[in-house]
Amino acid sequence: MRAAEAALMAGLPEGALMQRAAAGLAGACAGLLGRVYGARVVLLVGGGANGGDALYAGARLARRGAGVSAVPLGARIHQGGLDALVRAGGRVADDPFAVLARADLVLDGITGIGGRGGLRPDAVPVVRASRASGAVVVAVDLPSGVDADTGAVDGEAVRADATVTFGAYKPGLLVDPAREYAGAVRLVDIGLGDLLPTPELEALQHADVARLLPVPAAESDKYRRGVVGVVAGSARYPGAAVLAVAGALRGGAGAVRYVGPAGDAVLARYPETLVHPGPPGRAGRVQAWVIGPGLADTPGVEDVLASDVPVLVDADGLRPLDPAAVRARPAPTVLTPHAGEAAALLGTAREDVEARRLEAVRELAGRYGATVLLKGSTTLVADPDPDVPVRVNPTGTPWLATAGSGDVLSGLTGSLLAAGLAPRDAASTAAYLHGLAARRAARGAPLTAHEVAEALPGAWRDAAGAPRAGLDGGPAGTEGGAGRRPPGS
Numbered sequence: 001m002r003a004a005e006a007a008l009m010a011g012l013p014e015g016a017l018m019q020r021a022a023a024g025l026a027g028a029c030a031g032l033l034g035r036v037y038g039a040r041v042v043l044l045v046g047g048g049a050n051g052g053d054a055l056y057a058g059a060r061l062a063r064r065g066a067g068v069s070a071v072p073l074g075a076r077i078h079q080g081g082l083d084a085l086v087r088a089g090g091r092v093a094d095d096p097f098a099v100l101a102r103a104d105l106v107l108d109g110i111t112g113i114g115g116r117g118g119l120r121p122d123a124v125p126v127v128r129a130s131r132a133s134g135a136v137v138v139a140v141d142l143p144s145g146v147d148a149d150t151g152a153v154d155g156e157a158v159r160a161d162a163t164v165t166f167g168a169y170k171p172g173l174l175v176d177p178a179r180e181y182a183g184a185v186r187l188v189d190i191g192l193g194d195l196l197p198t199p200e201l202e203a204l205q206h207a208d209v210a211r212l213l214p215v216p217a218a219e220s221d222k223y224r225r226g227v228v229g230v231v232a233g234s235a236r237y238p239g240a241a242v243l244a245v246a247g248a249l250r251g252g253a254g255a256v257r258y259v260g261p262a263g264d265a266v267l268a269r270y271p272e273t274l275v276h277p278g279p280p281g282r283a284g285r286v287q288a289w290v291i292g293p294g295l296a297d298t299p300g301v302e303d304v305l306a307s308d309v310p311v312l313v314d315a316d317g318l319r320p321l322d323p324a325a326v327r328a329r330p331a332p333t334v335l336t337p338h339a340g341e342a343a344a345l346l347g348t349a350r351e352d353v354e355a356r357r358l359e360a361v362r363e364l365a366g367r368y369g370a371t372v373l374l375k376g377s378t379t380l381v382a383d384p385d386p387d388v389p390v391r392v393n394p395t396g397t398p399w400l401a402t403a404g405s406g407d408v409l410s411g412l413t414g415s416l417l418a419a420g421l422a423p424r425d426a427a428s429t430a431a432y433l434h435g436l437a438a439r440r441a442a443r444g445a446p447l448t449a450h451e452v453a454e455a456l457p458g459a460w461r462d463a464a465g466a467p468r469a470g471l472d473g474g475p476a477g478t479e480g481g482a483g484r485r486p487p488g489s
C-alpha cells in the first residue's frame with residue numbers, strides 16, 4: 001500500500017490522496033446517517049494520516065450541517081485536517097465522554113496501516129464509550145487495534161459497524177480474528193489501479209467460480225469427467241463416509257468410488273456409488289483420492305499417498321502425516337485441517353493457530369509442500385509456493401460450524417480435483433460453494449451437514465450462472481468485490 005501510494009502521490013498535488021480518501025469516507029458516512037444536517041458526529045483522531053482522513057471527512061460533514069467534534073488521541077494530530085475542521089465549523093471536544101454519549105456516528109481515525117499492537121490505554125475508555133453510546137461506529141481504513149497485515153488482534157481493538165477502506169482490502173479486513181471487528185467493508189477507489197503489487201490475499205467472486213467450475217464436454221463419459229476415490233468412515237463413524245460421498249457426488253467428477261468398511265451405509269443412501277472394501281491400492285483407478293473423514297484407525301494413508309494422483313488428506317488422515325512423505329509425492333497433495341488439526345501438525349497450540357491463521361496456513365503449506373485449506377469462520381487456502389496469493393473464502397455462515405460439514409467439503413474438493421481443477425482452485429472453489437450452499441440451506445436457522453450437501457447443486461447453479469466477466473460486488477459481505485484483481489481476470 002505504501003509503495004503504491006508513494007508512486008501515485010509523486011504525480012499528484014500535495015494532499016490529493018487524503019482528499020480522495022476523505023471524500024469517499026464522508027460520502028459513506030452520509031449514506032449511513034441518512035440525514036447529515038443536524039447529525040452529531042464524533043471523530044477519534046490519532047497521531048497519523050488515519051486521523052487526518054477522519055478530520056477532513058469531518059470537515060466535509062460539518063460543511064453539510066453536521067455537528068462535528070474531534071477527540072484528539074496522540075501527542076499531536078494532523079494540523080491541516082484540524083484547520084479544515086475548524087474552518088468548517090467543527091471543534092475539539094472539551095469533554096469527550098459528553099459528546100460521545102450523544103453521538104449518532106463515531107469515526108475511528110485512531111490508527112490505520114501504521115498502527116502497531118492493540119489500542120493504547122488512553123484510547124480504551126473512549127472506544128468503549130463509543131460502543132456504549134449506541135452510535136454507528138465507522139472505522140477509517142481499518143478498525144484501530146487490529147493488525148493490518150495479518151488479521152491478528154493483540155489486545156483491545158475497535159469493533160466497527162462498518163469500515164471504509166482505501167485503495168485495496170487489507171488482510172486485517174479479511175482474516176479472522178480481525179475481520180470480526182470490521183463490520184461491513186466498503187472499498188473507496190483512490191486511483192491506485194495498476195500501481196498495486198501482487199496481492200497477499202485474494203477472494204474468489206461469483207464470476208471467478210463460474211470460470212473455474214468444470215463443464216462436461218459433449219464427448220465426456222464418466223471416466224473422462226474423472227473418478228474420485230473416497231477413503232472414509234469406519235465401524236465407529238460410518239456417517240462420515242456417507243457425508244464425504246455426498247459432497248463428492250456434487251462436485252463434478254463423473255463417478256465416486258467409495259473404499260472402506262461403510263459401503264452398506266453409503267449404498268443405502270447413494271446407490272450410484274461404486275463401492276470397494278479396500279485397500280485403496282486394489283480398488284481400481286481414480287483421478288483423485290480423498291482420505292480421512294471418520295477413518296478412526298483404519299490404515300490406508302500410506303497406500304493412498306503412494307499413488308500418483310492428487311490426494312486430499314483430512315481429519316484422522318492428518319494425524320500420522322509425515323512432511324517428507326508428502327513432499328516426495330509426484331502429484332499434488334491437499335490438506336484440509338481445522339485449527340486444532342493444524343496446531344497438531346505444527347506442534348503448537350490451537351489458540352496460536354486461531355490468533356495467526358494466515359501465518360499458520362502458509363507455514364503448513366511450506367512445510368508439507370502441499371496446498372492447505374485451513375477451515376474456520378474464514379477459510380484460507382494456501383499454495384505451497386509462498387509467492388502465490390492465499391485465497392480467503394468470502395462465503396459461509398456461522399451455522400456451518402456443525403458436525404460433518406467438513407466431511408462434505410473434503411468430498412466436494414476431491415471431486416473437483418478429479419475433474420481436473422488445480423489444487424488451489426479445487427480447494428477454494430469447494431470452500432466457496434460449500435459456504436454458499438450453507439447460506440442457502442440455513443437462511444438464518446440451524447442446518448445439518450446433509451442439508452449443506454443437498455444445497456450444493458443450487459449453489460453451483462447460482463455461481464455458474466454469474467456473468468463471466470466484469471463482476472463487481474458479490475456475496476462477500478464486502479462491497480465492490482473482495483479482491484482488487486480477481487484471479488483469472
Ligand SMILES: NC(=O)C1=CN([C@@H]2O[C@H](COP(=O)(O)OP(=O)(O)OC[C@H]3O[C@@H](n4cnc5c(N)ncnc54)[C@H](OP(=O)(O)O)[C@@H]3O)[C@@H](O)[C@H]2O)[C@@H](O)CC1
Binds near residue numbers: 009046166
Ligand atoms: N499514504 C497515503 O497516501 C494515504 C494514507 N491514508 C491514510 O493513512 C493511513 C496511514 O497513515 P500513517 O502512516 O500516518 O499511520 P496511522 O495508521 O495513522 O498510524 C500512525 C500513528 O499512530 C500511532 N500509533 C501506532 N500504533 C498505535 C496504537 N496501537 N495506538 C495508538 N496510536 C498508535 C503512531 O504514533 P507513535 O507511535 O509515534 O505514537 C502514529 O502517529 C492509512 O491507514 C490511511 O488511513 C489515506 O489518507 C490515503 C492516502
Ligand SMILES: [K+]
Binds near residue numbers: 110144
Ligand atoms: K482506524
